[in-house]
Every structure is written in C-alpha cells, then in structure tokens.
Amino acid sequence: MANIYDVAKAANVSISTVSYVFNGKRPISEEVKAHVLETASALGYAGGRKKGSKPQANQLIGLFGSSIENLGYNIYTHQTLMGIFNVLKNTDYHVLFIPDGSNASSIWEQDTALCLQLAGAVVIEPKETENYYSYFEEKKIPFVVIGRPEAHNLSTNYVDVDNVSLGYRSMKYFLDRKISEVLFLNGPKGLTVSEDRKKGVLLALEEYGLPAEKSMIVHTDFSLDRAYDAVREIYSGSCAFPAVIACSDLQVIGALNAIRDCGYDCPRDVSLFCTSETYMSANATPRITGMDTKPVQIGEQTANLLLKLIRKELINPSHISLPSELHERDSVRS
Numbered sequence: 001m002a003n004i005y006d007v008a009k010a011a012n013v014s015i016s017t018v019s020y021v022f023n024g025k026r027p028i029s030e031e032v033k034a035h036v037l038e039t040a041s042a043l044g045y046a047g048g049r050k051k052g053s054k055p056q057a058n059q060l061i062g063l064f065g066s067s068i069e070n071l072g073y074n075i076y077t078h079q080t081l082m083g084i085f086n087v088l089k090n091t092d093y094h095v096l097f098i099p100d101g102s103n104a105s106s107i108w109e110q111d112t113a114l115c116l117q118l119a120g121a122v123v124i125e126p127k128e129t130e131n132y133y134s135y136f137e138e139k140k141i142p143f144v145v146i147g148r149p150e151a152h153n154l155s156t157n158y159v160d161v162d163n164v165s166l167g168y169r170s171m172k173y174f175l176d177r178k179i180s181e182v183l184f185l186n187g188p189k190g191l192t193v194s195e196d197r198k199k200g201v202l203l204a205l206e207e208y209g210l211p212a213e214k215s216m217i218v219h220t221d222f223s224l225d226r227a228y229d230a231v232r233e234i235y236s237g238s239c240a241f242p243a244v245i246a247c248s249d250l251q252v253i254g255a256l257n258a259i260r261d262c263g264y265d266c267p268r269d270v271s272l273f274c275t276s277e278t279y280m281s282a283n284a285t286p287r288i289t290g291m292d293t294k295p296v297q298i299g300e301q302t303a304n305l306l307l308k309l310i311r312k313e314l315i316n317p318s319h320i321s322l323p324s325e326l327h328e329r330d331s332v333r334s
Helices: 004-011 015-023 030-043 068-073 075-088 104-110 132-138 163-175 192-207 224-235 249-261 295-310
Strands: 060-064 094-098 120-124 143-146 157-161 182-186 216-219 243-246 271-274 289-292 319-322 325-327
Touching: 004 015, 004 030, 015 030, 060 075, 068 075, 075 094, 075 120, 075 249, 075 295, 120 132, 120 295, 132 143, 143 295, 157 163, 157 295, 163 182, 163 192, 163 243, 163 271, 163 289, 182 192, 182 224, 182 249, 192 216, 216 224, 224 249, 243 249, 249 271, 295 319
Parallel strands: 060 094, 060 120, 120 143, 143 157, 157 319, 182 216, 182 243, 243 271, 271 289
Antiparallel strands: 289 325
C-alpha cells in the first residue's frame, strides 16, 4: 500500500506538500494540487485515515523498552522521542507505546494480530538480555534499536553514540587535570549504555596506569532522587571525591543538591561533569560542563532509518554512530 512518502517521491514534492493537499491546512496552488492528487490516485493513496477512524495495524510503529516512570522524568528520552515524532508527524504512521514492565512478554506469547501487523518497531534503552529482537526477526517486523544491543550482530540496525568513548573522555577530562579520585555515577546495571560507559572509564584509568579502585563507580537509575541519595550517603561519610561524573542531567542535578546539603561547594570543592547533557544541566547554577550527545538527532536518524527499512529502500543493516560534543562551562574548578 502506497504511503505519503511514495506520493511525495513520485510527484517530486515535499512530504508536507502532500499532507497539505489532503488536510487543507495550508493553501496549495491548483496546479500542484492537481498534480499531487493525480499521482496519489495512480498509486492508490487516499490521503491516510479519515478523521475519527482508528489507524490500521500496518500504520502502527511500536515503541518498546522504556518504562512509564522514565518517560515521566527523563528529559533525554523526551528529546529522543521529539526527534522520532519530528519525522513521523508528516507520514501516515502512528506510534503505539508498549512500556517496559507492562507484561510485554505476554504480547509475544499471545501472538496478537496487532503485533503481527506492526509496520515497524523502535527499541529504546536496550538491556543486556532482551527478548524483543528474536520476536521481530521471526515475524519479519523491521526494527531499529536506540543504543547498542548487547548481543548485536550484523543483522541488527541501531543508532547510538559511542558510549565507551563517552566514558573514556569524561574520565580522561579529569585525569588530564591531575584529578584521579572520581565518583562515577553510572546508570542502572543491565543497560548496555551503563556497561559501555563503565568500560570507557576503566579504559582511561588503565591508560594512566591507575587501579580501578582509584575511583568509585555507583549504579543508580537516571532519576534525581536516587542520585541524590547515593551521593548524599557517600559525602556524608569519610569519602569526599573532588569530582563527580554523572550519566544523565537529572543525576548531575541530584549530585549537585547532595554535595551542597553536605556542606560542599561546586566547583570550589567538587567539580561536576555530565556525560549526556540537556538544557536542564546546561542552565543549572553553576552551568554544568558536559557532553552533548544530540538526542533529537538520534531520534530523527532512528525514525528515518526505520522508514527506509519499512519501504525496503535499505536492505543491508545499518549501524549509525553519532558524534558528541564537549561543552565546557562553570562546574569544573580551573
């Protein structure tokens, strides 16, 4: 069945132009309108679903792997989803969100018609052990993973940043400044992003001839409260690391609040660094030094890759790794 992309390509116009022809939200010249309608008719495209009707199963893209709680507070995930929706908003596809922990496994067991007819799927926050991949491959559902799958092979399509490099660069940032005792506030155990960043941190310590015990690696979820509790417990005791690296914006804000409540100042006493910054950490007081891993671009690349797989414009698997940028601000003592 032809979709809006097919019509836009055949008519040599933008996707937005096709959309406006059918929804009437903006004026389109009669000549262009007639050309688009003629092309659409030849391809059997009727302008998507009627207002008030339910999307067909083969117009659905499944979004798997994130919890409802994570969607509630994780700005990084919000920005990633923004990128996905930026691409899908002018297509006929609609997103079906199946949160992690919502008996998703029972969906595979029931083999529901809905999942059988998904046009494609996106998996975010891949875990070391995942059951989605075999199901999608068995049912021939195109899918893209955001992040590196643990047991990935050449047949798995994914979009990611180099998280080993992020961990390495963040630790090296302090090692180059003669600071080797660092508290690394990592993400939850079991996530590939957590394992990759930990690997990078240990790689930097090894390169400098330092034992892993020189620094402390603590796993928490990506929330502010859990990060606060972990850092507060450490800094209330005998350990007062001169630097903290956090894996998310909320973690770094939680760490900032905790060290202040323990009587320390940032950056005078403790320097802070965020490996996945957002506007929240960039505009904190002090403004946090960190890495921009471009979550909106990750979402856009993911959606575009999935659409190519659905339309069979891409056959060979694709592994996309986006660059990250260091933004130095006010949270590291000079």
